[in-house]
Amino acid sequence: MQEIIKGRPALIDALTGDSGSPAAVHHSTDAYGNAYHWFKLPQPRRLTQAAARLKEAGARLCMISAYNRHQLSEQQQEICYHFELEGVIYNLTVNLGSEWPSVPSITPLFANADWHEREMMELYAIRVEGHPDPRRLFLDEELDAGVLNEAVPLSVMMNGACTTDLWERILKDRGNMA
Amino acid sequence: MSTPTTFQMPLGPVHVALEEPVYFHLTVDGEIIRKVELTSGHVHRGMEALASQRNLIQNTTLTERVCSLCSNSHSFTYCMAVENVLGIVIPPRARYLRVMAEEIKRVASHLFNTAIQAHIIGYKSLFMHVMEVREMMQDIKETVYGNRMNLASNCIGGVKCDVEPRHFDYILSMLDKVEPAVDEIRDIYDNDPMLLGRTRGLGLLPFEDAVRLGVVGPVARGSGITHDVRKDSPYAAYPELEFDVIHRDGCCVNSRTLVRLDEVFQSFRIIRQCCEKCPDGPVTAPMNQIHPAEACARSEAPRGEVFYYIRTNDTDMPARLKWRVPSYMNWEALGVMMRDCTVADVALITNSIDPCVSCTER
Numbered sequence: 001m002q003e004i005i006k007g008r009p010a011l012i013d014a015l016t017g018d019s020g021s022p023a024a025v026h027h028s029t030d031a032y033g034n035a036y037h038w039f040k041l042p043q044p045r046r047l048t049q050a051a052a053r054l055k056e057a058g059a060r061l062c063m064i065s066a067y068n069r070h071q072l073s074e075q076q077q078e079i080c081y082h083f084e085l086e087g088v089i090y091n092l093t094v095n096l097g098s099e100w101p102s103v104p105s106i107t108p109l110f111a112n113a114d115w116h117e118r119e120m121m122e123l124y125a126i127r128v129e130g131h132p133d134p135r136r137l138f139l140d141e142e143l144d145a146g147v148l149n150e151a152v153p154l155s156v157m158m159n160g161a162c163t164t165d166l167w168e169r170i171l172k173d174r175g176n177m178a
Numbered sequence: 179m180s181t182p183t184t185f186q187m188p189l190g191p192v193h194v195a196l197e198e199p200v201y202f203h204l205t206v207d208g209e210i211i212r213k214v215e216l217t218s219g220h221v222h223r224g225m226e227a228l229a230s231q232r233n234l235i236q237n238t239t240l241t242e243r244v245c246s247l248c249s250n251s252h253s254f255t256y257c258m259a260v261e262n263v264l265g266i267v268i269p270p271r272a273r274y275l276r277v278m279a280e281e282i283k284r285v286a287s288h289l290f291n292t293a294i295q296a297h298i299i300g301y302k303s304l305f306m307h308v309m310e311v312r313e314m315m316q317d318i319k320e321t322v323y324g325n326r327m328n329l330a331s332n333c334i335g336g337v338k339c340d341v342e343p344r345h346f347d348y349i350l351s352m353l354d355k356v357e358p359a360v361d362e363i364r365d366i367y368d369n370d371p372m373l374l375g376r377t378r379g380l381g382l383l384p385f386e387d388a389v390r391l392g393v394v395g396p397v398a399r400g401s402g403i404t405h406d407v408r409k410d411s412p413y414a415a416y417p418e419l420e421f422d423v424i425h426r427d428g429c430c431v432n433s434r435t436l437v438r439l440d441e442v443f444q445s446f447r448i449i450r451q452c453c454e455k456c457p458d459g460p461v462t463a464p465m466n467q468i469h470p471a472e473a474c475a476r477s478e479a480p481r482g483e484v485f486y487y488i489r490t491n492d493t494d495m496p497a498r499l500k501w502r503v504p505s506y507m508n509w510e511a512l513g514v515m516m517r518d519c520t521v522a523d524v525a526l527i528t529n530s531i532d533p534c535v536s537c538t539e540r
Contacts, residue, residue, distance in 0.1 A: 028262075028473070030258070030261075030262045030413070030473075030475070031261065031262075031266075031267045031268070032411075032412060032413050032414075032417065034411040034412075034413065036473070036474060038472075060389075060392050060405075061392055062476070062483070062485045062502065063485045063487065063500070063501075063502040065487045065498065065500040067489060067497065067498035067500070068498075080472075080487065082474060082485065082487065084410075084476075086410070087410035087411035088411070089411075089474060089476075091474070110392065111390050111391050111392070111510070112391055112392035112507055112510065114510065115506060115509075115510070116502075123226075136219075137218075137219065138218060138219030138222040138539050139219060139222065140219070147227075148226070148227060152227070154228075154231045
């Protein structure tokens with residue numbers, strides 16, 4: 001039996017068109033029958049158009065997740081944009097390529113994309129074109145952007161939390177200042 | 179030539195409303211606020227990086243520590259994300275027990291925020307009273323789950339511990355005591371002239387701005403938006419339970435508080451139904467084979483929608499675990515709420531979004 005998946009057919013068709021081919025689209029449901037639609041956009045520049053479509057339909061941006069794909073020893077970044085409309089989740093995924101990762105900002109369309117985009121700039125060093133306020137969000141300017149692109153061992157990551165290294169460094173810095 | 183009439187005023191980073199750090203840069207004209215900018219990141223813990231170095235089961239413990247007041251919502255939603263990605267269906271009893279823990283936490287969280295509002299206003303006796311009533315909910319948590327904050331109730335595939343029949347009776351008997359007390363509290367927040375004078379019409383977030391900024395939870399519902407994940411895309415036992423989505427059109431601090439207090443009564447309704455309807459049976463489903471996939475899950479925490487996204491690979495550690503907490507969406511609304519208010523209102527308005535800095539920054 002064909003399972004009926006919730007969502008707006010016209011919107012799903014339009015977003016499938018933006019994705020280029022039906023192979024780049026799939027639909028899923030959870031154990032409670034809530035629907036999730038996944039669209040893979042061929043180029044980052046298609047994002048603005050697809051996001052504008054969702055904006056027009058009255059969707060709300062829920063979250064933006066950036067991540068690294070480690071495949072064939074080539075580091076590629078992808079960003080998944082999660083939108084909600086009438087209880088249904090629409091996910092748009094864009095692949096950034098590896099040379100100069102950049103993506104258009106959707107903050108002009110969705111005001112609440114602001115923090116998400118600033119966060120992926122600082123954590124993944126992704127260039128967001130046309131962001132109205134590209135300041136750091138949480139991390140200090142002193143830290144290099146893209147900290148989540150690096151493979152940091154857990155023991156190093158937790159130095160500050162479970163050893164005296166951090167305090168010794170601070171005391172040393174203070175000594176240098178005096 | 180006119181001299182500039184505005185000047186910059188820093189506020190924070192500590193103890194603006196709660197004992198959590200956030201730094202406001204206010205542009206003030208006399209004592210009237212014209213512009214608000216905020217700096218955060220003081221308690222950034224890098225939890226998303228930690229999550230990708232722990233296995234799926236260890237991450238249940240980690241995500242429960244994202245936030246204190248809505249700790250249960252995080253492990254709940256994280257477990258749902260893992261169940262979605264691996265195709266696990268949890269047993270009916272677990273669905274009810276998860277909802278029950280969630281609603282007990284919601285009552286305690288809403289009462290805490292309400293109490294802090296009285297504290298900021300300077301109504302100390304009311305603060306003490308609300309906290310005392312909340313203490314009964316803390317007793318429920320301690321008696322049933324063995325802990326006052328982190329219940330450690332959720333696990334992948336269901337819930338860790340079954341709840342005994344005598345505990346259901348105990349919960350019902352406690353609710354009979356808490357409910358009339360909260361009814362009195364709601365009456366005070368709805369009618370006391372001193373509280374109304376301080377909170378009604380303050381910190382306005384008009385409906386249009388609430389939609390534009392995508393705010394969630396009681397902040398959205400206090401501005402007339404009827405979003406509630408429990409109704410919009412029901413999960414766990416919510417499709418089988420009766421409750422109403424509360425909303426108000428006041429758009430002010432008081433209307434957000436009353437949304438929370440009304441929601442407490444809906445939570446009582448839900449907890450009672452869970453105690454009565456909870457089916458017998460197992461409380462966990464077995465784990466499935468881990469395979470590369472992606473999934474998301476969301477739920478309605480006390481502060482609004484929590485959203486989790488997970489990518490798995492062939493290992494037992496997630497390739498990426500990303501989550502967004504409700505406060506993350508609500509901070510920007512402070513710029514709208516505080517415009518043309520006085521400096522003395524900052525703490526009160528900040529508290530009205532029920533902020534959680536630690537979970538915003540992770």
